[in-house]
Amino acid sequence: MNATTRKYHQLRKEVIKHLYYNKMLTLTELSKLVSKSLPLITSTINDLVSDGYVLEYGLAPSTGGRRALTFLLNKEKQRYIVAVAMDQLVTKVVIYDLLNQAVMESEQLKISLSEGAEGIPVLLDFLKDYISRSGITTDQILGIGIGMPGFMNAEEGINHTFFKVPGDGNLTKHLAKALNLPVFIDNDSSLIALAEMKFGVAKDTKDVMVLNIGWGIGLGMVINGSLFRGHSGYAGEFSHIPLSQSNKLCSCGKRGCLEVDTSLLVLVERAKTQITAGVNSSLEILFLDESKLPGDHFLVAAKAGDPLAVSILSDAAFLIGKGISTLIHITNPKLIVLSGRGAIAGKILMAPIQQAINEFCIPMLSEHTDIKVSELAIDPALLGAATLVVENCNFN
Structure with a gap:
């Protein structure tokens, strides 16, 4: 992928993220948020509309001049996020569409993080079963976001407090390999802060x-x-x-x-x-x-x-x-x-x-x-986990 293509994909990602956080935006609003020219934003939005990621919603409220078109993400694009919120005693999971609407009722698993690495296979079975019953294929899932307590190094994928993986300790890689999906993990309190910052x-x-x-x-x-x-x-x-x-x-x-x-x-x-x-x-x-x-x-x-x-x-x-x-x-x-x-x-x-x-x-x-x-009407721990995926995934 050359530099021009990388910049284009990054711009698409930024536009999608701002629509995810703000629900509906005009081209002018997107241009200001992304700090790119209006013609470039217009071209990007047109591509995203053609790809099915974005929909024209309608005209924005009048501000005295010509009313502008608004755009929002298309929940029918069939791209989904698996959000997982873990605490010391309970793990919750839900699948959201791009409008943060649950497409399957959330479920929970009583599992103590103090069980250590022995709890990892239990977590994997729980997630595999939930995703399987949703009927959603892996190519439709943008990623799995997981928030969990403990001394979590998000960059290295290591939780130094809970679920220590034998070997290199990289819990993120271990789960991603087992689930055959992109996995992103961060500290639960950081993700709750992210949810409040973006939506609350x-x-x-x-x-x-x-x-x-x-x-x-x-x-x-x-x-x-x-x-x-x-x-x-x-x-x-x-x-x-x-x-x-x-x-x-x-x-x-x-x-x-x-x-x-x-x-x-x-x-x-x-x-x-x-x-x-x-x-x-x-x-x-x-x-x-x-x-x-x-x-x-x-x-x-x-x-x-x-x-x-x-x-x-x-x-x-x-x-x-x-x-x-x-x-x-x-x-x-x-x-x-x-x-x-x-x-x-x-x-x-x-x-x-x-x-x-x-x-x-x-x-x-x-x-x-x-x-x-x-x-927040949505559980902030789950919403933060979903936001983690949006911040890090590739929108192909």
């Missing part, structure tokens, strides 16, 4: 901290409009800020980490202890239902106003707010987004987080930082 409340905001509230407290960092990963790719280990007043041992092997007082696993155990001690709570009944994880029951109870769940979650949120105060002092972000599994309890989180910020943060800094709860 952080869209068009250049300096954002996105908290992934779940079994731990992850952090995706957006600085000057791009994901910030740090020198070695492991920036954002918010869970391990030493803010705990207890001497509990953290999963990282250290003591005093924020995670030991704020993870959903810890909050669930705290609730069970108090119920055993005689405290009344709707959780006593909810925990008997094994169709959902206890952490999800806990969040549902908190959102419904269960006093025990609200009290425990509020204490944890205050500590999270203390950690956020540190982030504000160091990074001075425009926006902090509460996302991930715990975002469903967002309104309950906001008050104690704001209380901690008022107590621990310099007002001159905190007054210039907004805090918002995620508004």
Whole structure:
């Protein structure tokens, strides 16, 4: 492939990406976003329309002059994305079309990442079975995007915490070979930040901290409009800020980490202890239902106003707010987004987080930082995994 052809394919990819993120755009809007001339964009769009990737949608709203045509991606192109969201206990999968509409109902597999490499064949069987039952052929799939926790080096394809592959350790290559599809893997909190940046409340905001509230407290960092990963790719280990007043041992092997007082696993155990001690709570009944994880029951109870769940979650949120105060002092972000599994309890989180910020943060800094709860209708972990594919795949 010569340089001219490479530039052409790169331009096609950029146009498709902007349509993916913005739904509908005019030629003028695309020209500004891609920083290419209007005639070149027009030619590229015409090619994409001929190839079936793009459709003419209709006329844009009037701005006083001649109304421009708008364009959007064609979901009938039959190009699909397999999105996989892994956390410590559950793996979810869904297949999206290019409009992020699920073409098959999402499914989940209860699998603990602590199983190590022995869990990889289980994951592969789960994904192979799901893709096979979809009836979608491999040539129609642009790629598989996977978000997972741990010290994930996306460039090398190695997760240094979970699912360590024997030999060179390259999990990405191992899965791609077994599935016969392009595979892209990144840290789950980074991908949630990517989803919020492209589709959520952080869209068009250049300096954002996105908290992934779940079994731990992850952090995706957006600085000057791009994901910030740090020198070695492991920036954002918010869970391990030493803010705990207890001497509990953290999963990282250290003591005093924020995670030991704020993870959903810890909050669930705290609730069970108090119920055993005689405290009344709707959780006593909810925990008997094994169709959902206890952490999800806990969040549902908190959102419904269960006093025990609200009290425990509020204490944890205050500590999270203390950690956020540190982030504000160091990074001075425009926006902090509460996302991930715990975002469903967002309104309950906001008050104690704001209380901690008022107590621990310099007002001159905190007054210039907004805090918002995620508004994404699609699971941000799955949406981020899909976005990872769009960022890296080849649109042939």
